Amino acid sequence: MEEVVKINNLQKKFGNFKALSNVSFTINKGEVLGFIGPNGAGKSTTLRILLGAIKRDAGDVEIFGKDVWKESLEIHKRISYVPGDIALWGNLTGGEIIDLFMKLHGNGDIEKRDGLIKRFELDPKKKAKGYSKGNRQKVGLIAALSVDSDLYIFDEPTSGLDPLMEVVFQEEVEKIKNNGKSILLSSHILSEVERLADRVAIIRRGEIVESGTLNELRHLTRSTIMIETETDVANLSKVEGVYDFKQDNNQATFSADNKQINYILNEAVKLGVKKIESTPPTLEDLFIRHYEN
Numbered sequence: 001m002e003e004v005v006k007i008n009n010l011q012k013k014f015g016n017f018k019a020l021s022n023v024s025f026t027i028n029k030g031e032v033l034g035f036i037g038p039n040g041a042g043k044s045t046t047l048r049i050l051l052g053a054i055k056r057d058a059g060d061v062e063i064f065g066k067d068v069w070k071e072s073l074e075i076h077k078r079i080s081y082v083p084g085d086i087a088l089w090g091n092l093t094g095g096e097i098i099d100l101f102m103k104l105h106g107n108g109d110i111e112k113r114d115g116l117i118k119r120f121e122l123d124p125k126k127k128a129k130g131y132s133k134g135n136r137q138k139v140g141l142i143a144a145l146s147v148d149s150d151l152y153i154f155d156e157p158t159s160g161l162d163p164l165m166e167v168v169f170q171e172e173v174e175k176i177k178n179n180g181k182s183i184l185l186s187s188h189i190l191s192e193v194e195r196l197a198d199r200v201a202i203i204r205r206g207e208i209v210e211s212g213t214l215n216e217l218r219h220l221t222r223s224t225i226m227i228e229t230e231t232d233v234a235n236l237s238k239v240e241g242v243y244d245f246k247q248d249n250n251q252a253t254f255s256a257d258n259k260q261i262n263y264i265l266n267e268a269v270k271l272g273v274k275k276i277e278s279t280p281p282t283l284e285d286l287f288i289r290h291y292e293n
Contacts, residue, residue, distance in 0.1 A: 001028040001029060001031075002028060002029040003026045003027070003028055003029075004027050004028065004029050004031075004063065004064060004150065004151055004182040005025075005026060005027035005033075005050070005062070005063050005151065005182065005184065006026050006060070006061070006062045006063075007023060007024055007025055007026070007046070007050075007059070007060070007061050007062075008024050008059055008060040008061075009022045009023075009024055009058065009059040009060070010022070010023040010024070010046065010049065010056055010058070010059035010060075010061055011023075011056065011057045011058040011059050012045055012049065012054070012056055012057050013057055018206060019042055019045045019206050020042050020045055020046060020049075020056075020206045020207075021205075021206045021207050022059070022207065023042065023046060023059070023203070023206070023207065023208055024059075024208060025201045025208060025211055027151075027182050027183075027184055028182065029180060029182055030177060030180040030181065030182065031177075031182055031183075031198045031199065032173065032177055032182075032183040032185055032196050032197045032198050032199075033182075033183070033184050033185065033197060033198070033199050033200070033201060034185050034186075034187070034193035034194075034196070034197030034199070034200040034201070034283075035184060035185065035186040035200075035201050035203065036186070036187065036188070036190065036193055036200065036201070036202055036203070036283075036287060037202060037203035037204060038188075038291060041203045041204055041205065041206070042203050042205070042206040042207075043155070043186045043203060044155065044186075045206075046203070047153060047155055047184075047186060049061055049068065050063065050068055050153065050184075051068070051072070051076075051081060051153070052068050052069055052072030052075070052076075055069055056069070063075045063079070063151060064078060064150070064151075077105075077106070077107075078149055078150045078151065079149050079150070079151045079152070079153060080105070080143075080144035080145070080147055080149040080151075080152045080153070081144065081152075081153045081154075081155075082137075082140045082141055082144045082152075082153070082154050082155065082157050083140070083155050083156075084155045084156030084157070084159045085133070085156075085159065086136045086137060086139065086140040088128035088131070088136055088139060089128060090127065090128050090129030091127060091128075091129065092127065092128055093124060093125055093126060093127055093128065094122055094123065094124045094125075094126060094127075094128060094131065094135070094138075094139045095117075095124030095125060097128060097139055097143070098113060098117075098124065098139060098142050098143045098146065099113075101143035101144075101147075102143060102146055102147055105147045105149075107147045107148045107149070108146050108147045109146055109147070109148065112145070112146050113142065113146040116141075116142045116145055116146055116172070117142060119168050119172075120138045120141065120142055120165060120168060121138075121165070122135060122138045122139065122142065123135075132160070133159070133160035134160035134161050134162065134165070136160070137157070137158070137159060137160045137161055138161070138165070140157075141157060141169060141172075145172050145176070149181065150181060150182065151181070151182045151183075151184070152173075152176060152181060152182070152183045152184070153183075153184045153186075154173075154183065154184065154185050154186065154187070155186045156186060156187055156188060157169060157185070157187070158187070158189060158192065166189070166192065170192060170195060170196060173185070173196050174196070177196075183196075185197060190282070190283045190284045190287055191283075191284075193283060194214065194282065194283040194284075197214070198213065199211065199212060199213050199214075200212070200213075200214060200217060200283065200286075202286070202287065202290055204290050204291070209290050210286070210290065214283065217286050218258070218280055218281050218286070219258050219259070220281075220286060220289065221258075221281035221285045221286055221289055222243065222255040222256055222257055222258065222281060222285075223255070223256050223258055223261065223278050223279060223280050223281060224253065224254075224255055224256075224278070224279040224281075225253070225254055225255070225256050225264070225276070225277070225278050225279075226251070226252070226253045226275075226276070226277040226278075226279075227251070227252055227253075227268055227273065227275065227276045227277075228250055228251040228252075228273075228274045228275040228276070229250050229268065229271035229272055229273055229274060230250070230271065230272030230273075230274060231250070231271045231272055232250065232271070233247060233250045233251065233252045233271060234247055234252075235267075235271060236252060236254070236264070236267060236268060236271070237252075237254070239260075239263070239264055239267045240260060240263065241256055241257040241259070241260025241261075241263065241264055242254050242255075242256055242260075242264060243255040243256070243257075250274075251275075261278075
C-alpha cells in the first residue's frame with residue numbers, strides 16, 4: 001500500500017529530557033491511524049515534528065515521500081490540521097476565520113463549508129471572542145474539513161464538543177476516509193478511536209509500546225465471559241486461563257485468556273452449557289494494560 005506518512009526511529013530531546021525514543025509508524029493511503037497515549041507521552045511532540053514546527057534530533061520523518069522539515073511548505077499544501085485548543089482572532093467572525101483558512105489553503109469548497117456549518121450548528125456571524133471552547137473547535141473542524149487534503153491530522157479534535165457534535169465529526173471522518181484520504185487521529189476518547197481507526201499506535205513515555213489493527217492487538221488482553229451451566233459452574237474457577245471469577249448460583253462471569261478460550265469451552269461443555277456470552281476486549285482495555293502500573 002502507498003505510505004502517506006513514514007516515521008522511522010524518531011528521536012527528540014529537550015535538554016536532558018528525552019521526549020521521543022525510536023518512534024516508528026506508518027499511515028497508508030485511505031487509512032485512519034489512532035495515536036493514543038496520556039498527556040506527556042509524546043503525542044504532541046510527534047505531531048509538531050510532523051508539521052515541521054520543531055526539528056527532530058534523529059530519525060527519518062516523511063509525508064508524501066518528502067522530508068517534513070526541509071519540504072514543509074510543499075507538504076502543507078496537501079494537509080489539514082486541527083489542534084486540541086484553537087486560538088482564533090477575537091474580532092473576526094467564525095465565518096470570516098473559516099474563509100481565511102480556506103483561502104490560505106487554496107483548495108476550499110464553499111458548498112461543503114455551508115453544509116458543515118449547518119451540521120455543526122455554528123453561528124458564523126458571531127465574533128470569535130464570544131465563542132465557547134466547543135464553538136472554537138467547530139471553526140477549526142469546519143475549516144479543515146471544507147478543503148480537499150490528502151492527509152488530515154487531528155489532535156484531540158472533539159475537545160469541548162458535546163456528544164451529538166462528536167458523532168457529526170465521526171461521520172465526516174468516515175466520509176473523507178471513504179474518499180481515499182488518510183487521517184492521523186490523536187485522541188483521549190478511546191471509543192472514538194475504536195470506531196474510526198483501522199490501526200492503533202500506543203505511545204508511552206516517548207516510545208511506541210504497541211501498534212497494529214484492533215484485531216491484532218486484542219489477543220493481548222482477556223475477553224469477558226458470562227456463562228450459565230446445568231451443574232456447578234464453580235468448577236470453571238480452577239480452569240487454566242480463567243481470572244476474576246464471580247459466581248451467582250450456576251451463573252458466572254470471568255475474564256479469560258484468548259489463547260485458552262478453546263480449552264475453557266471444552267471444560268464448560270462438560271458442565272452442560274445453558275447460556276454463554278463472550279465480549280472481546282475494548283481499546284480501553286488495551287490502553288489500561290499499558291498504563292495501570
